[in-house]
Amino acid sequence: MRKPVAPPPTTELRPTGTRLKMNGGRPLRTDGQHNAAIHGHSMYQGRLHGALAHRLGVDILKGTFKSGEILPNEIESSSKLDISRSAYREAIRILAAKGMVESRPKTGTRVTERERWNLLDPEVLGWMFETEPSQDFIKSLFELRLITEPAAAELAATRRSDDQVEQMRAALDIMKRDTLQTETGRRADLDFHHALIQATGNEALASLSSSIEAAVSWTTRYKARHNALTRDPVPDHERVFEAIERRDAGGARWCMESLIRMAHEDTQKTFHP
Amino acid sequence: MRKPVAPPPTTELRPTGTRLKMNGGRPLRTDGQHNAAIHGHSMYQGRLHGALAHRLGVDILKGTFKSGEILPNEIESSSKLDISRSAYREAIRILAAKGMVESRPKTGTRVTERERWNLLDPEVLGWMFETEPSQDFIKSLFELRLITEPAAAELAATRRSDDQVEQMRAALDIMKRDTLQTETGRRADLDFHHALIQATGNEALASLSSSIEAAVSWTTRYKARHNALTRDPVPDHERVFEAIERRDAGGARWCMESLIRMAHEDTQKTFHP
DNA sequence: CGCGGGCATTAGTCAGACAATAAAAAAAGT
């Protein structure tokens, strides 16, 4: 006995009103309505399990579900959300893979302690920046960047290949032309850092940095949307680039450190003005 | 039409011979044989989807499935493994959540490029150390530790609370008594580092370090099993502890750096003697 | 030679059943 049509409380997971095979097995699904305008704000599009994992993940990070709390059971949850139990379970598996929930028979699925969350998982970081993250977390993140990225720049200066220098130069040129206001400009920014990371020749460091860079780049997009006036980042990048080009390890470290401090300041002004 | 009883090629996912409801619905499962000796080497115990994710994850990291390769389709795979499609799919979701595979209709599920794997995910790191990791990877990991952990020690020295000092002291005492040869000793080692990490007051750094520490501690267990003679790690830990106790940031950094260099040397000797 | 429409393949979703697990409650023993 499920509630008549009760629409999900928060946001729609599906294109709107679409449901897969809601009755026996006959087609009976020819009402059109597929062109449902997916209205503006970053509506998750992909598969159902991904969309749900996204939504639950954000809810957990936001504190809507607190650590230690147990979610309603699978049957109840999935029927309330109007999706199948399999889809719901797959969403839970995704969250569990990121250390955010833990399931056991009889007990149910509970949100784990924050300590155990994989905060540096790229997706989790993305979810984090979906709502305004806490001042503390931003501080932690930039403190970590301040530890790793200057060291990365130093390594890159020592180990870079000529090809990698060219990649960085190309990205920098695009950044100069388009700015961070444009999508291609932000893309070039990512490319620049990506080439730098590759130049370190350290894949563990690369895995870490690329997660963080990607997350931080959300903030850049956010800043661009809100016309938050920031200083021009190109000169900072140029100094880092030049140091790496001339294999100046100490210089690269110093310039990168300065670049990150600037970025931190700008980000703080954006989120907590 | 499935093969008669053909046992899976590599290792059993299940306690042995057990199968859930292999026919219509009658019990028909009263053959005992539950006490199947789970022979020695780290046999994964938990749920089926977890066990399979584990196995596939290791296979991917080992290179049995290479990047870009596409796995056999779900029906085929699950029936070959003699598990249900749902369990198989949940395993795939876990792997996908860690960036190791990517699924799309028609194309199938393909192993992503190594660059996109979440190498610092605790589980992935665990899988990594299940088989002997490459020299290069170990080098990367310790290089990363050499960047982050001394910085962490420095922060801990500045920000530690008295309570945290006590926790570290207690753990250190246990390490002195039992050694790393025992389980409780290794546990104390982890506790020591955990307290240190908490003292940094940086949750991003904490998330990173705890993944790495846990992974590295597998190697400690490995070393203990193989009686690989290593120098006594207690004095190194003691020096770090004392520096943090007297709030000596520079000292803590230096001692931690030295500790990690030693650990790296020992690990290298163990894996590539 | 390009290009658009069907076709085939594969993951995605759904539904309902039963099994295993572990917590909680009840019963039995001391």
Next chain:
DNA sequence: ACTTTTTTTATTGTCTGACTAATGCCCGCG
């Protein structure tokens, strides 16, 4: 009254088989 054992029960785990949707590919058409 307290502990131990058994039973109950709630929940996740697994299984099956079907249908849906997305998309790469091929073939015919311009």
